[in-house]
Amino acid sequence: MTGQEKKKKGGFFQAVKEFVYGVAAHDSARFAMKTRASMEHLFILITMGDMLGVPILPPYYSLRLLPYVVPQISTWKRRMLREKDFTDALA
């Protein structure tokens, strides 16, 4: 975790800064990142859709994007293919 490393170096002010961040902004930041992650999955769906059998972008150009989404592909497939149930509300 980069946060912990910084803590050692930054000392008191860093601690205050992180405390303020934690109280005021952490939730919003988390929300922004969660929204961002959903959008990332949506993005992969509309570019790499044919991996699930939904052809959308002509493959010549979708291949150009493939290298960038390699790390996300397995989580994305899981997310797109799984059934929805009540535990989603907790996620």
Add this chain to the structure above:
Amino acid sequence: MIDIPLADIFDKFPDRRYIMFGGKGGLGKTTFSAATAYYLAKKGKKVLVFSVDPQASLTDIFKKDIFGKGPTEIMPNLYAQEIDADRRVKEYQQEIRQKIFDMYGMDKIPEEVESYIQAAAAEPAMEESAIFDEVVDIVIKGGYDYYIYDLVPLGHALYYLSMASVYDAWIDKITGLREQMREYDQVAAVMKREKELDEDAILNELLYIKDRINKSSSILTDKQKTAFFFVITAEEMIIKDTLKAAELFAKFDVPLSGYIINRVLPVGLRDQNIPEYLKNRLTMEEHYLKVIDATFGKQILASVPEMERDVTGLSMIEKMAKAMFG
């Protein structure tokens, strides 16, 4: 019948440097492309005629194997090129794999990614897109006075055109989504007091794709620089299909320069002692030539006779050029 001869179009509009012949399969698009290239080269213009069709036939018409060999000189000023789509796709796949290796330091492509790369290459649109993409390279590179596209049959040509406009709208949308994603990144970064964001490589890639597609579609629809000719013959189906296609092309803003009638039976034929079958053909043709005249009128630029043999080799191409341009 012909108000403006074909040659006049080339004299009057010297800026129209991208020349295309469209029409149904087998009507003579390749023949006209080759003959026009010959005519312009003889006039001292440097011409590249290239095939946009995976089933290209320039090799046959010039009687010279040019497939996948880049621009090949046929005679002074005349160059011809047939794109090896298959090889281009393979090279492109390898490029993608290499990029994944470089980006993640993997020694093997993950299985589902590899199978996607393979499946994508097997798509029927892949070859066409690869050729389309190479055409952009050819045109950007420059070096010729004229570029003559030996086009694919109508359906495919329409597909190209619609592909360009659909791609364009589509890429606008996902670029928008990508930009929105970046805003969320920024929000998170500001709140966490992180410094500069990394560049969004995907966004850059999308903008690159958009640029490539725009370039190729802008050539097809550039009224100043492009001349598009329809090839027709005096047959009912051909006339009807061409009319439909012309409407669709107009929707995609293709600048239509006019129509050329191919395979008109020689005039003197009727006076000779010919069998009933040929007489019927002649009567039918006369009828449909009238229909063509009434339908396309002043847009008819040339009427080219049926040759006594196949148009292959330079001497037949020369003959064809004479018939087209006088």
